[in-house]
Amino acid sequence: MPLLRIGTRRSRLALAQSGMMQRAIGRALGVPEADITAEVPLVEIVTTGDRIQDRRLLEVGGKALFTKEIEAALLEGEIDVAVHSMKDVPAETPDGLVIAATPEREDARDAFLSTIAASFADLPHGARLGTASLRRQAQALALRPDLKVEMLRGNVDTRIGRLTAGDFDAILLAVSGLNRLGFSGEIVERLDADAFLPAPGQGALALQTRAEDVGADWAKALNHAETSTCVLAERGAMRALEGSCRTAVGAHAVIAGGRLVLTAEILAPDGSARWRRRGELDLAAAPDVDAFGEALGRDVRDAAGDQAIAI
Numbered sequence: 001m002p003l004l005r006i007g008t009r010r011s012r013l014a015l016a017q018s019g020m021m022q023r024a025i026g027r028a029l030g031v032p033e034a035d036i037t038a039e040v041p042l043v044e045i046v047t048t049g050d051r052i053q054d055r056r057l058l059e060v061g062g063k064a065l066f067t068k069e070i071e072a073a074l075l076e077g078e079i080d081v082a083v084h085s086m087k088d089v090p091a092e093t094p095d096g097l098v099i100a101a102t103p104e105r106e107d108a109r110d111a112f113l114s115t116i117a118a119s120f121a122d123l124p125h126g127a128r129l130g131t132a133s134l135r136r137q138a139q140a141l142a143l144r145p146d147l148k149v150e151m152l153r154g155n156v157d158t159r160i161g162r163l164t165a166g167d168f169d170a171i172l173l174a175v176s177g178l179n180r181l182g183f184s185g186e187i188v189e190r191l192d193a194d195a196f197l198p199a200p201g202q203g204a205l206a207l208q209t210r211a212e213d214v215g216a217d218w219a220k221a222l223n224h225a226e227t228s229t230c231v232l233a234e235r236g237a238m239r240a241l242e243g244s245c246r247t248a249v250g251a252h253a254v255i256a257g258g259r260l261v262l263t264a265e266i267l268a269p270d271g272s273a274r275w276r277r278r279g280e281l282d283l284a285a286a287p288d289v290d291a292f293g294e295a296l297g298r299d300v301r302d303a304a305g306d307q308a309i310a311i
């Protein structure tokens with residue numbers, strides 16, 4: 001019987017991420033390197049989101065399509081920990097499950113990849129930009145309304161393949177995913193996190209367990225306090241902002257000098273309007289970071305009013 005079974009999606013990115021965590025958890029449990037694959041095995045799980053290729057169905061189903069089956073396997077006891085991209089974990093997780101650890105975040109920024117331009121600003125008038133993200137679409141159009149944004153779905157390899165094949169002049173992807181897959185060399189520009197405010201949790205991983213495992217030593221060893229605090233604030237904002245899947249939402253926090261700075265925004269999908277708030281929180285007094293994030297998210301939502309939600 002293995003010590004701990006790790007559930008993962010089967011995409012190359014998911015396997016790269018869960019492989020990293022498999023080694024880290026194995027070490028934290030004191031398992032010799034040679035025994036890690038036996039003692040801390042990966043269990044591959046196909047999610048509905050992986051099966052459905054139709055974007056419209058994904059929008060109806062929402063984000064849980066990528067996590068539902070994995071969460072069920074945790075609750076059933078078929079696996080003991082799930083490795084998710086934090087960005088893909090819905091605001092509300094099922095009763096009985098917790099995010100036991102948030103490892104140190106990779107680069108949270110978006111990456112610009114192009115076969116024709118040396119930077120996003122250098123794209124020629126009317127260039128074709130591929131992305132599946134409403135947030136990236138809106139942020140790109142806010143700066144460059146002339147661009148033709150087209151839907152680009154599929155895993156990271158597929159998307160880079162479509163750029164190389166000439167289907168697009170440029171595409172946007174997360175820097176973190178490209179780094180983890182060994183594709184850093186494909187990145188033409190790391191986009192400014194202010195203009196391209198990242199998605200809540202982007203670049204971070206979530207180690208999800210059953211609630212009773214929340215204090216496990218391995219989980220404490222893998223948790224990164226600053227990342228965990230930032231992500232808590234971002235996801236608090238996300239909870240308040242998730243009015244509709246037709247809205248573009250960004251939320252990003254950083255910690256400097258003992259203060260957390262959280263920026264959250266909602267955009268019209270065509271980039272023509274943008275509502276943004278920034279708030280600061282002194283961490284010395286052990287504040288409720290989640291509530292702070294939610295309050296900032298509510299401020300953004302109130303500023304946008306019916307306009308953003310109705311789109």
Ligand SMILES: NCc1[nH]cc(CCC(=O)O)c1CC(=O)O
Binds near residue numbers: 088176201204
């Ligand atoms: N929904 C796709 C997705 N979910 C997580 C990542 C990787 C980025 C991350 O670790 O946050 C990606 C790909 C992308 O946005 O380019």
